[in-house]
Amino acid sequence: MSDSITPRSKDYSNWYLDIILKAKLADYSPVRGCMVIRPRGFAIWEAIQSQLDRMFKESGHLNAYFPLLIPEEYIQKEADHIEGFAPELAIVTHGGGEKLEKPYIIRPTSETIIWSMYKQWIHSYRDLPLLLNQWANVMRWEKRTRLFLRTTEFLWQEGHTAHATKEEAQEETQxxxxxxxxxxxNYMAMYCIGGKKSESEKFAGAVETYSIESLMQDGKVIQAGTSHFLGQNFARVFDVQFQSEQGSQEYVWATSWGVSTRLIGALIMAHSDDKGLLLPPRLAPTQIIIQAIYRENTKNEVLTCAQSIFDELSESFRCVLDTDARHSPGWRFAESELQGIPIRIEIGQKDIEKNSCLVSRRDTGEKNAIPRNALGSAIAPLLNAIQTNMFERHKAFTEEHTHTPDNYTELKSLFEGPIPGYCIIPWDGELSSEQKLKEDTKATIRAILDQPPPRSTCIISGRPAKQCVIVGKAY
Amino acid sequence: MSDSITPRSKDYSNWYLDIILKAKLADYSPVRGCMVIRPRGFAIWEAIQSQLDRMFKESGHLNAYFPLLIPEEYIQKEADHIEGFAPELAIVTHGGGEKLEKPYIIRPTSETIIWSMYKQWIHSYRDLPLLLNQWANVMRWEKRTRLFLRTTEFLWQEGHTAHATKEEAQEETQxxxxxxxxxxxNYMAMYCIGGKKSESEKFAGAVETYSIESLMQDGKVIQAGTSHFLGQNFARVFDVQFQSEQGSQEYVWATSWGVSTRLIGALIMAHSDDKGLLLPPRLAPTQIIIQAIYRENTKNEVLTCAQSIFDELSESFRCVLDTDARHSPGWRFAESELQGIPIRIEIGQKDIEKNSCLVSRRDTGEKNAIPRNALGSAIAPLLNAIQTNMFERHKAFTEEHTHTPDNYTELKSLFEGPIPGYCIIPWDGELSSEQKLKEDTKATIRAILDQPPPRSTCIISGRPAKQCVIVGKAY
Structure with missing residues (x-):
């Protein structure tokens, strides 16, 4: 099973797809560019949703649901917004057996339909802030798709908030x-760098976009989440004004922000290895697999012991009991590695005799015999250790592949290497330099860092440097 | 606020819409027939989801996600299925700036796309049963829509299971x-009757449909959930065969089942009154509102006491602390009634002096002073009492409006009354009788009951009765 995964060193792209298909996280569908998220993949999405939803609610955000379809003319109201999304729209032209008078688009994002409702709901400063989020499917007709990373339809959350002041909206964005x-x-164990996007990379319709970016094992970068300060752009377009506490009429300030099922792609690429998936304990749908290894004459004793371990650990952890006797212990071991379960506990006749069990860590492969009566107290620290190790390992990998080249020639050669990684460089803030970089290296500015440029001149143009940026080849 | 709700007696339909709009559960959208579910409405849906999801998972069902779009030719493969859904389809003809070679439909239900995947996943009896569910949006281009009850887009769950034997699929349906x-x-506190649907009322593509039906306060019936035994219909159409344990090739047996945001409409109509919404404690997003009633000179003491009650009760219950001083106590009381919060606790200076607080039940209006130190232990039984009372009250209402007419004239006059309700009647099993009933009374067979007919001849045709059915006017 797991030995048929293409090694990363041979073909990184097929390694990624092999993990998804063989671990049954997702599958191709008969619909162009759309995937089917299978139960094991969807359980990861449920874990992501559950944590993020808690975080949003703790800071006062409420969930709502807005229509899937948007009148086509809405999307055309904000000039940048339509320019960004027009090429990717799916259009509904017929409904109920008739051609529609006006077509609808399937939401690629919901700013326009939501702000058309905010127009009706927001009249006074008392109606603000309005902090809404929705978990929904969206559709962008992508030319090249890849499971989880870029699909025509994807699942995401999109937050849309409305505020009385610019400062409050900017604070929300942050x-x-x-x-x-x-x-x-802390949950994905995935190290990210982050900062403001350049003008050319920001969201279509935003004043400022902030993103988190993460370096994958092939040295390419995934944009994992974005938070936009929208200024008053959508309020002006949909004429959403409120009466301030002082009695004046003001346009409302806005933010929007989202993460999507793309996070699952990042999670796979950040941690997995040639044996398969590796899930961080805090998000793993199954944290512990208890594998009973027995023959016919030891069956009863081993199953009883395995069941007692399962019963004990299930009170505190997400466990699965594997008593499958159709497959060999080796196959079952490999299968649990393929699925990325953080801890495997093996229990057989010999372990029972020694009154212990064999506990394996998926992240390091380390195995230890742990006395049966110490198992209960050993698991929580071990899960924490795995979670921390995965984060530290990914952070170390990122730092190892983050460079500060001295000159443009060095920068270009870094991006020609097998693991391009990040370069931190001084930039003159000009679009022309940004474009030259992209043409020469295919790398783009991933974020403007909140620190001074490493040198006084732009590494691309030689002109005075204005900002410190981190560049990389993006997915 | 709440006094502006149209009374049920005056206009039931406007009463229903008033509650939704004034309690801010949902709103009309600019998209034909589609609603916006506002945070208070969505919180009810989240409560419904969370309970049902737990029940599905406890019985081994897993969540997955299938594409929104379905190739148009798929829906045409099952003859009954296309006949049922063709008039209601929304069609995507353009994507990515180009006309599509083959149009897609937006899923009205997902049997076809799911069974096209099952074809790839199911090969052996070892792959069965496959018990999947998805929470998703679907679209049916309805001619007449009504918030929650019938909208062009709605949210639902759809379960799709695959089994090795007919018996197992039938058991799953049950x-x-x-x-x-x-x-x-037990959660909605909504009494339902249920049973098999007649041939003309069953799901397009099913062999048998079972539904739960519930009587609303206007004497009309809502179909609240359906569970379908699909036989081998979809397996044959998508050629899904498996190798049985004995080595033969067999078609797979199927079920599908769903409930939708329509449940929220039923919840409103089953329980609410002229003061507003009334939510059963087990599903209420807020179970208890603690209202601090104070003047400037009693502010500190009252707020401290209210906060201590909130802190104590929040450990076990979903509570909201209302310290709003901008509105009058009367307005705030009416507002908490409008929102349907099961328990209201009022705390003012006089209550503090008496070391008690005033506890009101939303369902009966009953108010009791409860000593402060007895409050903690009084709430759980009170919430249970409200939950039980709401169910018993709705059950009694249903039974009061369930008739067993002696003859067709009596049946017709019952359906001409102000609260039509249910009639339990003997039926000959013929479509012609079913159609005559509908033409004469607008009532339809809601379910075939699992009991002998009350008399030996069909009340409609006079021919020998074959089944006992319950009829009513459906939403």
């Missing part, structure tokens, strides 16, 4: 950016 | 039917 980073670090 | 009934009775 607050969500911090939630995303916290979630990536 | 098992889900029982889950739905249990959920309606």
């Amino acid at each position: 607050h969500i950016f911090e939630i995303y980073k916290n979630f990536a670090h | 098992h889900i039917f029982e889950i739905y009934k249990n959920f309606a009775h």
Whole structure:
């Protein structure tokens, strides 16, 4: 089973697809560019949803649901927004057996339909802030798709908030950016860098976009989440004004922000190895697999013991009991590795005789015999250790592949290497330099860092440097 | 606020819409027939989802996600299925700026796309049973829509299971039917009758449909959930065969089942009154509102006390602390009634002096002063009493409006009355009688009951009765 995964060193792209298909996370569908998320993949999405939803609610956000379809003319109201999304729209032209007078688009994002409702709901400063989020499917007609990373339809959450002041909207943008980073670090065990996007990379319709970015094992970068300060753009377009506490009429300030099922792609690429998936304990749908290894003459005793371990650990952890006797112990071991279960506990006749069980860590492969009566107290620290190790390992990998080249020639050669990684460079803030970089290296500015440029001149143009940016080849 | 709700006696339909709009459960959208589910409405849906999801998972069902779009030719493969859904389809003809070679439909239900995948996943009896569910949006281009009850887009869950034997699939159909009934009775506090649908009322593509039906306060009936035994219909159409344990090739047996945001409409209509919404405690997003009533000179003491009550009760119950001083106590009381919060606790200076607080039940209006130190232990029994009372009251209402008419004239006059209700009648099993009933009374067969007919001849045709059916006017 797992030995048929293409090794990363041979073909990284097929390694990624092999893990998804063989671990049964997702499958191709008969609909162009759309995937089917299978139960094991969907359980990861449920874990992501459940944590993020808690974080959003703790900071006062409420869930709502807006229509899938958007009148076509809405999307055309905000000039940048339509320019960004027009090429990717799916259009509904017929409904109920008739051609529609006006076509609808399937939401690629919901700013326009939501702000058309905010127009009706927001009249006074008392109606603000309005902090809404929705978990929904969206559709963008992508030319090249790849399971989880870029699909025509994907699942996501999109937050849309309305505020009385610019400062409050900017704080919200930062607050969500911090939630995303916290979630990536502490739940996904995935190290991210983050910052403001350049003008050319920001969201179509935003004043400022902040993103978290994460380096994958092939040295390419995934944009994992974005938080946008929208200024008053959508309020002006949909004429959403409120009466301030002082009695004046003001346009409302806005943010929007989202993460999607793309996170599952990032999670796979950040941690997995040639044996298969590797899930961080805090998000793993199954944290522990208890495998009973027995023959006919030891069956009763081993199953009784395995069941007692399962019963004990299930009170505190997400466990699965594997008593499958149709497959060999080796196959079952490999299968649990393929599925990325953080801890495997093996129990056989010999372990029972020694009154212990064999506990394996998926992240390091380390195996230890742990006395049966110490098992209960050993698991929580071990899960924490795995979670921490996965994060530290990914952080170390990222740092190892983050460079500060001295000159443009060095920068170009870094991006020609097998693991391009990040480069931190001084930039003059000009679009022309950004474009030259992209043409020469295929790398783009991933984020403007909140730190001074490493040198006084732009590494691309030689002109005075204005900002410190981190560049990389993006997915 | 709440006094502006149209009384039921004056205009039932406007009463229903008033509650939804004024309690801010949902709103009309600019998209034909589609609603916006606002946070208070969505929180009810989240409560429904969370309970049902737990019940499905406890019986081995897993969540997955299948594409929104379905190739148009798929829906045409099953003859009954296309006949049922063709008039209601929304069609996507353009994507990515180009006309599509073959159009897609937006899923009205997902049997076809799911069974096209099952074809790839099911090969052996070892792959069975396959018990999947998805929470998703679907679209049916309805001519006449009504918030929650019938909207062009709605949210639902759709279960799709595959089995090796007919018996197992039939058991699954029954098992889900029982889950739905249990959920309606014990969580929604909504009494349902249920049974098999007649041939003309069953799901397009099913062999048998079982439904739960519930009588609303206007004497009309809502179909609240359906569970279908699909036989081998979809397996044959998509050629899904498996190798049995004995080595033969067999077609797979199927079920599908669903409930939708329509349940929220039923919940509103089953329980609410002229003051507004009334939510059963087990599903209420807020179970208890603690209202601090104070003047400037009593503010500190009252707020401290209210906060201590909130802190104590929040450990076990879903509570909201209302310290709003902008509105009058009367307005706030009416507002909490409008929102349907099961228990209201009022705390003012006089209550503090008496070391008690005033506890009101939303369902009966009953108010009791409860000593402060007895409050903690009084709430759980009170919530249970409200839950039980709401169910018993709805059951009594249903029974009061369930008739067993002696003859067709009596039956017709019952359906001409102000609260038509149910009639239990003997039926000859013929479509012609069913059609005559509908033409004469607008009532339809809601379910075939699992009991002998009350008399030996069909009340409609006078021919020998074959089945006992319950009829009513459906939403």
